[in-house]
């Protein structure tokens with residue numbers, strides 16, 4: 001019974017939240033149909049004192065989670081941390097402020113002098129990365145509300161074929177590149193806009209977003225943490241930082257005896273097995289393959305940059321002003337008057353078409369300058385990913401893949417080795 005207590009609390013939390021905020025599910029009255037240009041989903045404003053309180057809670061939660069994962073080795077403790085973070089950062093703070101979305105604030109601030117990033121948003125971006133550098137992905141283990149809601153609902157892990165897993169794990173890189181591109185061009189905050197769980201936390205998202213979130217949770221019962229593994233753009237950064245972690249959780253509390261009891265237990269395919277009993281490739285062969293792939297990396301990078309440069313005008317369509325200019329142009333070409341809210345609001349605004357078209361050109365130009373960098377990043381990531389897949393080394397123990405491991409602690413109980421006192 002004790003084992004199920006966190007889950008009972010989770011259900012109560014959901015019921016309480018649904019009842020308390022039920023009125024938000026009904027459409028709010030629309031007093032005016034003014035169209036707002038180029039809005040970004042910024043974090044909700046909070047009194048500065050409370051913002052720093054959130055930062056303090058973040059640091060405390062990360063410190064406790066690190067202790068639970070690395071020192072105490074308590075899966076139960078990590079589940080309790082997930083319940084807390086889901087309640088506080090998820091339902092109480094309604095998914096905002098959030099480290100995942102803060103990527104966009106940082107990129108907007110880097111490329112737009114007119115925007116000064118709130119210090120709390122910057123800290124939410126940096127602190128989990130610093131902890132990843134020190135202790136691995138402890139943020140994912142028990143602090144991120146998006147990770148927590150999936151961790152608590154993932155019951156029956158099913159493994160996907162390796163090829164599917166590899167293809168899907170490329171998606172977060174594309175998502176990250178697009179999120180940075182769209183926010184740096186002051187066009188959209190797609191991470192917030194398409195956050196599948198914020199609708200559940202706030203109960204004020206569109207039905208499609210709520211359905212997407214619920215479907216993702218249902219899929220997550222079998223393919224655990226689907227958002228973390230195949231979508232999360234912040235996870236790309238955590239993955240990189242965690243690879244260099246000074247200390248990381250281990251499966252065994254002492255020395256691995258290669259008993260293989262933990263081999264299949266990680267739902268995230270994050271255990272690197274020992275290969276003592278396997279023949280590994282001759283060093284010359286793997287060295288020459290490594291050199292070939294290394295030579296290919298610049299080609300991937302240039303190819304990516306070229307591809308995204310050519311896609312820039314299409315990508316710029318996410319910007320509301322570019323969309324509006326297209327609608328106005330279409331209206332002129334066809335002679336059919338548009339009834340969209342955006343066009344009506346534009347006509348009422350007194351802005352001229354020339355002004356709008358000039359603005360459109362400027363935005364497309366910004367995309368043409370920024371898109372190649374996004375392509376370069378994707379090309380290099382692809383090249384490095386291929387190199388990493390082909391590298392082989394002698395391993396004498398079973399251990400977590402530091403980039404992929406969410407420090408969830410599920411594997412602890414499978415290891416028969418006891419800690420040395």
Ligand code: SF4
Nearest residue numbers: 266405406408409411
């Ligand atoms: S702690 Fe890491 S290796 Fe162990 S089950 Fe969790 S994700 Fe897998």
Ligand code: SF4
Nearest residue numbers: 256257259260262415
């Ligand atoms: S980590 Fe533990 S369970 Fe896994 S192979 Fe080593 S000794 Fe066995």
